[in-house]
Amino acid sequence: MSVQEIEKAIENLPVREVHELADWLAERQNQLWDTQIEEDAKAGRLDALINSAKDQNRQGLTRPL
Incomplete structure (x- = not known):
């Protein structure tokens, strides 16, 4: 499956599933x-x-976070 085919499939997903996919990709x-x-x-x-x-x-060039 190509990236273009994946993109096209994503465009057809419901919003909730797009968010799930975004979470999975992250x-x-x-x-x-x-x-x-x-x-x-x-x-x-x-x-x-x-x-x-x-x-x-x-050398003391850092500081605590």
């Missing part, structure tokens, strides 16, 4: 993001950012 997007972050962390791609944040904290 959750799915969050899951994909979480997976990507986990993969990046395991691969060490976040190490430089983490180390930089730790250095800034040690």
